[in-house]
Amino acid sequence: MNTILARHSSRGAHSSNPSSTPRSATTLGVRLGLALLLSFGALAEVALHSPGLPPSRMDDQGRLVEDWGAVGIRLTGEGLATDQGVTVTEVKLDGHIPAAQARQRLGSIACALTAFRAPVWPSGLDVLTVAVEETSGHASACTIALDLPANVRVGAKTVLQGGRPILALPATPRVTERTRDWGYRDDAVSLPGWARPEGACDPAFRNIRAGLGGVPIEYRFNVVPGAAFNVVLGFCESHWAQSGQRPVVCRLEGAAPQEIDPIARWGQHQPGAVLFAAKDANGDGCLDLAVLPRAGAPDLNPILNVIWIFPDGPPPALDRVIAGQSTIQALRHVDVGGDKDQSLHSAGLIEYELALPPNGRQELVFLVACPGSSAPRPDQTGWTVETLRRAASEVWRDWR
Numbered sequence: 001m002n003t004i005l006a007r008h009s010s011r012g013a014h015s016s017n018p019s020s021t022p023r024s025a026t027t028l029g030v031r032l033g034l035a036l037l038l039s040f041g042a043l044a045e046v047a048l049h050s051p052g053l054p055p056s057r058m059d060d061q062g063r064l065v066e067d068w069g070a071v072g073i074r075l076t077g078e079g080l081a082t083d084q085g086v087t088v089t090e091v092k093l094d095g096h097i098p099a100a101q102a103r104q105r106l107g108s109i110a111c112a113l114t115a116f117r118a119p120v121w122p123s124g125l126d127v128l129t130v131a132v133e134e135t136s137g138h139a140s141a142c143t144i145a146l147d148l149p150a151n152v153r154v155g156a157k158t159v160l161q162g163g164r165p166i167l168a169l170p171a172t173p174r175v176t177e178r179t180r181d182w183g184y185r186d187d188a189v190s191l192p193g194w195a196r197p198e199g200a201c202d203p204a205f206r207n208i209r210a211g212l213g214g215v216p217i218e219y220r221f222n223v224v225p226g227a228a229f230n231v232v233l234g235f236c237e238s239h240w241a242q243s244g245q246r247p248v249v250c251r252l253e254g255a256a257p258q259e260i261d262p263i264a265r266w267g268q269h270q271p272g273a274v275l276f277a278a279k280d281a282n283g284d285g286c287l288d289l290a291v292l293p294r295a296g297a298p299d300l301n302p303i304l305n306v307i308w309i310f311p312d313g314p315p316p317a318l319d320r321v322i323a324g325q326s327t328i329q330a331l332r333h334v335d336v337g338g339d340k341d342q343s344l345h346s347a348g349l350i351e352y353e354l355a356l357p358p359n360g361r362q363e364l365v366f367l368v369a370c371p372g373s374s375a376p377r378p379d380q381t382g383w384t385v386e387t388l389r390r391a392a393s394e395v396w397r398d399w400r
């Protein structure tokens with residue numbers, strides 16, 4: 001153990017067992033040391049907080065524990081030792097920001113995880129920095145894998161849990177995962193029961209996905225390369241009552257883009273449908289579709305309610321499609337935002353490969369959702385690591 005405030009914990013191989021303490025002239029010293037270690041053992045978990053905000057913590061394995069679960073890292077590298085004992089300590093950044101630090105060493109590579117709470121309105125954000133350093137004077141490489149709950153999915157720039165972004169990714173990671181036959185592959189969120197369609201219609205109109213923050217809604221379907229289809233998109237706008245508020249642009253592979261304003265076409269709470277002659281135009285065996293906000297629209301959050309994919313040939317009658325009477329002829333029927341909707345990717349391993357020159361250092365910074373907050377998309381937030389740290393520094397300086 002490095003210090004009495006730290007606790008070295010290699011999983012399963014924990015500190016001294018009192019019954020094995022040698023009884024000798026040094027017993028008192030050993031016992032005192034042991035007592036100090038035991039009494040400070042609780043500090044192996046370090047709380048992360050900011051005045052007025054509920055805390056989260058770093059546990060004795062160096063994992064950041066939040067209201068949604070925990071995030072940790074696994075450090076590996078070819079030819080590197082496997083000792084992953086972690087030392088967790090409480091540190092002060094800039095002299096007064098309370099922070100947690102977990103240090104581990106893998107052969108010649110030293111790794112430090114440092115976390116502090118940034119006082120971002122309204123609920124804060126935890127800032128987790130992973131720094132790796134080559135210490136032997138020889139070029140090396142290592143892999144940092146994220147340890148996350150099984151029920152998350154990887155979006156374009158964030159990791160989401162049930163529609164809540166919990167982690168903003170600093171760079172594009174390597175994601176090893178299973179790809180399904182079809183699914184969404186975006187940073188949009190599912191909003192079950194959001195729409196209130198009037199009249200008899202396919203119940204799939206009620207659940208939607210929404211591209212909050214103006215992100216596109218994107219789906220991919222595996223198809224026979226080059227195949228053509230009649231694709232029908234279903235919409236029902238239940239927020240706006242006037243046209244012009246939330247027009248969207250639909251891009252289906254192989255078809256001309258179409259702008260749709262559901263209120264102008266069908267009215268509030270009225271289920272509607274639009275037909276596209278779509279095709280796997282680039283022959284890659286995938287049919288891609290996206291619903292985007294129309295540039296300059298008052299409401300830039302696109303929505304989508306239903307997708308039907310019908311065979312090529314005579315197009316289906318849209319009134320029957322809306323009523324749910326043609327679904328049996330569909331090759332695929334997606335209740336967008338419903339129970340059976342799915343991500344194209346199943347949860348996978350998120351990894352970063354870092355090359356380290358002799359005595360070189362690399363850093364990855366993750367913005368982590370803390371109790372009550374969501375992680376911002378890195379390209380949609382004005383916050384940087386520097387400004388977050390400055391904000392924390394100011395709060396704690398004034399607090400003191």
Ligand SMILES: [Ca+2]
Nearest residue numbers: 280282284286
């Ligand atoms: Ca394609």
Ligand SMILES: [Ca+2]
Nearest residue numbers: 204207335336
């Ligand atoms: Ca739906």
